[in-house]
Amino acid sequence: MTRQIRSRLLGCLAAATLLLLMASPAIYAADGDVLVWQIRPSLDRLPPALDGLLVQLQQTASPRIAVHNLTGDTLEILDQGDQPFLRIGPHETAANLASTAFHRSRYAEDRQPPASAAGEPRWQRVDNGPAWAWFDSRLRVDGMTVPTLREYEDEVLVQRWAIPVRFRGEEHIISGYFLYRDAPNGLYRTRLAPDQAPADNVSVYPLAGLVPGVFIANRGNASFTVLGIENEPFVRFIPGKVLINRRSPTWRIAAPSDSPLRHDDGGEGPKWAVASTTGGFGWRDPRAFHQGDPPADRRQPAVVGDWSIPVDVEGETIEIRGSTEWLPGHGG
Structure with missing residues (x-):
């Protein structure tokens, strides 16, 4: 990474740290008596091939992922069928309006995509910068079944998550895991x-x-x-x-x-x-x-x-x- 890009990345990391410290998730039922705020997604270290990307997890009404692309190359976010629905950078962010994954990613809760979300890809600019945040379906926690905490445990691993991306002609994943923490008092x-x-x-x-x-x-x-x-x-x-x-x-x-x-x-x-x-x-x-x-x-x-x-x-x-x-x- 160039010195200029690294300097910008460090500045953004400071802002990302603040955002993660400030944010806490809202509360909704996930599975029985389990509450969504008790299941928190965490982020794995990015692979070296994705150096220059700033990736954040934002705890809002539902977990949200944000990517700031500082590399000068296009990053494609792939849906569950390995088709791109977002293109982030280098000068703008574009969305495939024919993709159901894009329309679902706009809302914290699960919604049916519009009838127009079909057919050949239709790309449209949605932001003038190389950054975007979205509610990825692979980060949804509703309906998860969590393991039982043992006496000596504060939290347990629920499951892992992964979002495939395409960058510089190769496919990679942005990945992480969900942790469950008990909350006896409310x-x-x-x-x-x-x-x-x-x-x-x-x-x-x-x-x-x-x-x-x-x-x-x-x-x-x-x-x-x-x-x-x-x-x-x-x-x-x-x-x-x-x-x-x-x-x-x-x-x-x-x-x-x-x-x-x-x-x-x-x-x-x-x-x-x-x-x-x-x-x-x-x-x-x-x-x-x-x-x-x-x-x-x-x-x-x-x-x-x-x-x-x-x-x-x-x-x-x-x-x-x-x-x-x-x-x-x-x-x-």
């Missing part, structure tokens, strides 16, 4: 009110965990700013990029202690830093925190509070609204 879930997208081609997903929050994916050309707890600029979304205000009081609370973009106390006014180059970013928002104890009856789901997050869209303030709910864990 956790909090962020629930969103209907129709919460602040702009066209923007999706908002809930995050779950001891400190719940939200994940926003901007797939279009919208520009907007999420405001913080003191009405300060907090997170800025522009086409193909997300920036975080390192001087935001909200970021002081939300940032992980080992984040590469730690809170900056010095100076006046916002200090912006790139947090994502794929248009998506998730954070644990203090407005969704529940400060008290879990409900008295921890065996039943219960709403513990309502919240709202203001978003500035071209001078107009729009609110993302939702509630925080206690959800009992497996055996809780």
